[in-house]
Amino acid sequence: MTFDKITLDHGSGGKVAHALTADLLLPRFGNPTLTPLNDGAVLTLGGQRLAFSTDTFTVDPLFFPGGDIGELAVNGTVNDVAMCGARPLYLSMGLIIEEGFARRDLERILDSMQRAVGAAGVDVVTGDTKVVPRGAADKLFINTSGVGVIPAGISVGAQGARPGDSILISGTMADHGMTILTQREGLSFEGDLRSDTAALNHLVERMLAVCPDIHVLRDPTRGGVGTTLNEIAQQSQTGIRLREADLPVRPAVAGACELLGFDPLYVANEGKLLAFVPADAADAVLRAMQADINGRDASVIGTVVDDHPGRVYMKTRIGGERIVDMLTGEQLPRIC
Amino acid sequence: MTFDKITLDHGSGGKVAHALTADLLLPRFGNPTLTPLNDGAVLTLGGQRLAFSTDTFTVDPLFFPGGDIGELAVNGTVNDVAMCGARPLYLSMGLIIEEGFARRDLERILDSMQRAVGAAGVDVVTGDTKVVPRGAADKLFINTSGVGVIPAGISVGAQGARPGDSILISGTMADHGMTILTQREGLSFEGDLRSDTAALNHLVERMLAVCPDIHVLRDPTRGGVGTTLNEIAQQSQTGIRLREADLPVRPAVAGACELLGFDPLYVANEGKLLAFVPADAADAVLRAMQADINGRDASVIGTVVDDHPGRVYMKTRIGGERIVDMLTGEQLPRIC
Numbered sequence: 001m002t003f004d005k006i007t008l009d010h011g012s013g014g015k016v017a018h019a020l021t022a023d024l025l026l027p028r029f030g031n032p033t034l035t036p037l038n039d040g041a042v043l044t045l046g047g048q049r050l051a052f053s054t055d056t057f058t059v060d061p062l063f064f065p066g067g068d069i070g071e072l073a074v075n076g077t078v079n080d081v082a083m084c085g086a087r088p089l090y091l092s093m094g095l096i097i098e099e100g101f102a103r104r105d106l107e108r109i110l111d112s113m114q115r116a117v118g119a120a121g122v123d124v125v126t127g128d129t130k131v132v133p134r135g136a137a138d139k140l141f142i143n144t145s146g147v148g149v150i151p152a153g154i155s156v157g158a159q160g161a162r163p164g165d166s167i168l169i170s171g172t173m174a175d176h177g178m179t180i181l182t183q184r185e186g187l188s189f190e191g192d193l194r195s196d197t198a199a200l201n202h203l204v205e206r207m208l209a210v211c212p213d214i215h216v217l218r219d220p221t222r223g224g225v226g227t228t229l230n231e232i233a234q235q236s237q238t239g240i241r242l243r244e245a246d247l248p249v250r251p252a253v254a255g256a257c258e259l260l261g262f263d264p265l266y267v268a269n270e271g272k273l274l275a276f277v278p279a280d281a282a283d284a285v286l287r288a289m290q291a292d293i294n295g296r297d298a299s300v301i302g303t304v305v306d307d308h309p310g311r312v313y314m315k316t317r318i319g320g321e322r323i324v325d326m327l328t329g330e331q332l333p334r335i336c
Numbered sequence: 337m338t339f340d341k342i343t344l345d346h347g348s349g350g351k352v353a354h355a356l357t358a359d360l361l362l363p364r365f366g367n368p369t370l371t372p373l374n375d376g377a378v379l380t381l382g383g384q385r386l387a388f389s390t391d392t393f394t395v396d397p398l399f400f401p402g403g404d405i406g407e408l409a410v411n412g413t414v415n416d417v418a419m420c421g422a423r424p425l426y427l428s429m430g431l432i433i434e435e436g437f438a439r440r441d442l443e444r445i446l447d448s449m450q451r452a453v454g455a456a457g458v459d460v461v462t463g464d465t466k467v468v469p470r471g472a473a474d475k476l477f478i479n480t481s482g483v484g485v486i487p488a489g490i491s492v493g494a495q496g497a498r499p500g501d502s503i504l505i506s507g508t509m510a511d512h513g514m515t516i517l518t519q520r521e522g523l524s525f526e527g528d529l530r531s532d533t534a535a536l537n538h539l540v541e542r543m544l545a546v547c548p549d550i551h552v553l554r555d556p557t558r559g560g561v562g563t564t565l566n567e568i569a570q571q572s573q574t575g576i577r578l579r580e581a582d583l584p585v586r587p588a589v590a591g592a593c594e595l596l597g598f599d600p601l602y603v604a605n606e607g608k609l610l611a612f613v614p615a616d617a618a619d620a621v622l623r624a625m626q627a628d629i630n631g632r633d634a635s636v637i638g639t640v641v642d643d644h645p646g647r648v649y650m651k652t653r654i655g656g657e658r659i660v661d662m663l664t665g666e667q668l669p670r671i672c
Contacts, residue, residue, distance in 0.1 A: 003439055004438065004439050004440075005435075005436050005437065005438055005439060006433045006434075006435060006436065006437040006438075006439065006442065006467055007435060007436075007467070008435050008467050008469065009467075010433070010465065010467050011433070011465055011466045011467030011468075012467075017465065020465065021465075024439075024442065024443060024446055025446070025463065028446050028447070028449070028450040029429075029449075029450065029453065029459075029460040029463075031459045031460075031461070033426075033459060033461040033462075034459070034460060034461050034462065034463075040462055041426070041428075041461035041462040043425075043426055043461065043483070045381075045384060045386065045425075045483075045485060046382060046383070046384035046485070047382070048381060048382035048384065050381065050483075052426060052428065052461060052462055052481075052483055053428070053462050054428035054429070054430045054462055054463065054464050054479070054481055055430065055464045056430040056431075056432055056464050056466050056479060058432060058466050058468050058472070058473075060472075089379075089381075090369075090377065090379055090388060092377075092388065092389070092390035092481050093365075093390070094390045094391065094392040094430075094479045094481075095392075096392055096394060096432075096477060097342045097346070097347070098342075099341075099342060099343060099344050100341050100342065100343075101341065101342040102340065102341055102342075103339055103340050103341060103342065104340075106342065106360065107360060110360055110361070110364050111364070113364070113365075114364040114365065117365065123365075123367045123369060123370070124365040124367075124370060125367070125369040125370050125377035125379065125388060126369075126370065126376055126377040126388055126389050126390055127361065127365075127370075127390065128390050128391045128392050129346065129347055129353065129356065129357075130347045130392050130394050130670075131342055131343070131344050131345075131346050131347030131348075131669070132347070132394050132474065132669065132670060133344065133669055133670070135471075135474075136394070136396075136473070136474040136670070137394075137472070137473050137474065137477070138468065138471075138472040138473065141432060141473070141477070143390070143392060143430045143479035143481075145390055145428050145430075145479075145481035147379070147381075147386075147388055147483065149381060149382070333467070333468065333469055334466075334468055334469070334472070
């Protein structure tokens with residue numbers, strides 16, 4: 001895809017963003033650690049495997065039902081590290097603050113980061129604060145990077161899906177994205193829309209305890225479940241078959257999606273994960289997930305198949321079958 | 337210091353920025369790793385000591401004589417990791433791009449990051465790209481975080497200064513800051529002003545090879561040499577005595593400082609380090625520094641004393657003595 005200027009689509013997590021990575025980043029920086037493009041990098045240092053990940057948060061508004069940018073920034077990187085099968089331990093915190101930002105709001109966000117750090121059981125160990133003149137940034141952006149340790153015997157990655165695997169989701173789809181969107185548009189819906197932002201590392205620990213052989217873990221953030229499943233299908237060169245009737249969406253979220261013309265398969269989640277597990281372990285993993293507060297609505301949504309490698313198919317409610325493609329452009333800028 | 341709104345001073349690296357850290361950050365996130373506030377955190381994982389550091393770059397303009405934001409972002413974090421006595425190995429890269437940013441400029445910056453990564457001998461292993469709508473950020477901000485390994489037997493840190501130590505600087509002061517400032521103001525000076533941005537990890541390796549017992553390593557970026565020496569004096573609870581005549585400043589930089597009313601002691605450097613070494617090792621370390629391209633103008637600028645703990649004194653050219661205080665507010669926003 002040729003282009004002269006960066007567009008919002010380049011930050012979408014969808015096809016256009018992937019093209020940016022493939023065209024501009026990998027040719028310059030590609031190496032065996034970067035190129036798999038998992039949620040984080042797996043490093044081996046002194047015989048120990050570490051996960052290392054980074055994420056920048058530009059969400060607008062800063063405060064929303066269910067959380068704020070601070071909590072999102074902690075949980076987002078904790079989750080990216082956990083999706084490598086690692087136990088997250090240490091975070092960095094880089095703030096870009098617009099001149100004139102209210103101390104009261106900053107304190108509220110830092111309080112929320114403190115609570116999130118405590119809940120996840122990690123430490124902030126290094127940081128950086130930049131203040132830019134009024135108008136040079138919109139209020140506050142936060143970068144977090146994280147380091148964690150991958151226990152021996154664990155090997156998860158987007159290349160790991162195998163035909164026969166069961167595909168599990170830890171709860172309902174699209175809660176975060178539709179919450180931000182409706183806040184931004186000033187819409188209100190019956191039933192409460194709340195971000196699902198949560199740290200999933202304790203959930204992952206429970207899951208790995210019952211099944212160390214989990215093949216893939218991913219949190220479907222930007223681009224949603226549909227885009228993430230496409231990435232996994234492509235990287236594992238397997239097919240994926242979903243059942244539309246099994247895709248969990250809260251009624252209020254489904255209503256908002258329908259009214260505003262969004263497909264929940266492509267809307268961001270911030271406290272959900274997808275797990276690909278051997279079929280004979282699916283029940284045990286599902287029970288372990290349902291015992292965790294962040295997995296109580298966990299369910300099986302599909303299976304890995306050996307036909308149509310690289311593609312995601314969905315059996316629709318009316319009995320047909322359709323391709324679930326990767327998100328192309330940007331549905332919702334500044335969603336996280 | 338009470339305040340209601342964040343000001344540019346809070347991003348200065350000076351006293352006001354320190355107060356922000358002390359009042360808002362340490363009470364919430366303080367832990368034995370964060371609290372020493374070195375350039376990076378020292379972590380022990382599996383018996384191995386790692387350095388972990390983060391920095392966000394918002395420099396304006398993006399391109400300047402001697403470098404650009406991309407090179408600065410790589411070198412800045414490589415240096416912060418190296419100042420922990422570590423060998424930097426892995427970087428993350430988090431981009432915030434303003435919608436409409438020219439692909440040509442992005443490619444030029446990524447090219448420069450690629451060269452910097454190659455020169456430093458590190459790998460970019462994980463990244464994140466966010467695009468925000470026009471007006472929500474000024475062109476491009478880059479966060480880098482870095483991980484490195486600290487060899488056995490090395491222990492450097494801002495608490496390590498001891499009376500009798502010699503204080504070495506790797507070259508001239510204030511080149512980066514005065515280059516950015518004069519670019520921004522559209523001024524031109526006789527003799528070329530160029531940023532000193534450089535990766536200092538190879539220089540540090542040479543220094544540690546001849547003296548594993550280096551006590552302190554710091555790169556005097558925001559706040560300059562004056563502020564950094566004050567931080568070390570306070571954290572080590574020792575006095576520092578400088579000789580004004582020994583402070584190296586390029587004539588063109590000195591001229592720009594004089595004309596514009598800046599003290600080179602407080603202007604940012606991006607390719608210089610300060611080292612505190614036992615007096616009997618000073619000559620050997622100095623020779624090792626001078627053998628490196630980034631230390632060829634290295635010199636001794638002062639000594640650590642046991643009187644006036646926490647203070648920096650300077651013997652002036654006319655024979656008097658004055659206190660060198662920490663920078664209070666912001667001299668130059670968006671300098672790095």
